[in-house]
Amino acid sequence: MRVIAGTARRLLLKTPEGLDTRPTTDRIKETLFNMLMPDLPDAVFVDLFAGSGGIGIEALSRGARKAYFVENNAKAVACITDNIEHTHLTDKSVVLKQDVFAALRGSIRETADIIFLDPPYHQEYDRRVLELLRDAACADENTLIVVETALDTSFDYAESLGFAVTKEKKYKTNKHVFIQKSV
Numbered sequence: 001m002r003v004i005a006g007t008a009r010r011l012l013l014k015t016p017e018g019l020d021t022r023p024t025t026d027r028i029k030e031t032l033f034n035m036l037m038p039d040l041p042d043a044v045f046v047d048l049f050a051g052s053g054g055i056g057i058e059a060l061s062r063g064a065r066k067a068y069f070v071e072n073n074a075k076a077v078a079c080i081t082d083n084i085e086h087t088h089l090t091d092k093s094v095v096l097k098q099d100v101f102a103a104l105r106g107s108i109r110e111t112a113d114i115i116f117l118d119p120p121y122h123q124e125y126d127r128r129v130l131e132l133l134r135d136a137a138c139a140d141e142n143t144l145i146v147v148e149t150a151l152d153t154s155f156d157y158a159e160s161l162g163f164a165v166t167k168e169k170k171y172k173t174n175k176h177v178f179i180q181k182s183v
Contacts, residue, residue, distance in 0.1 A: 150173075
């Protein structure tokens, strides 16, 4: 796995050992960031269920002002920290070793421009995150929420929580769902 573009371009990233994380492939990451580019310059980016930190690091490399990396697994947090140091992005990074839900309840103290989450599939973490984001201070009507999830995951409940699905990008085995608070 590597950083695709920006200031840390071509630098290789570590991934945590084991099967607890599913790093986003370079091809999917490139497609995602091509869609995010208009919103990235000077953005506050939140990487939930951060794994190796590859998504947040890519955001910083491409111009985000700050990135929060939220991860509860100690080995993954060590990997994120190593990757941030290796890419020389420490000064723009905040690593939170804690549960995603605790972080959303108050550890992220500024409004995010983009919140990315890649939770374990088929466990309804995406719904629980949206339930929290509905009233969280770190998300407003301008915050773009991107969920990486299984192809068969439905977001038919989003409207009832006050969100609108604005776009879906499907790949062979998963998809990105773009969501914003309804105005």
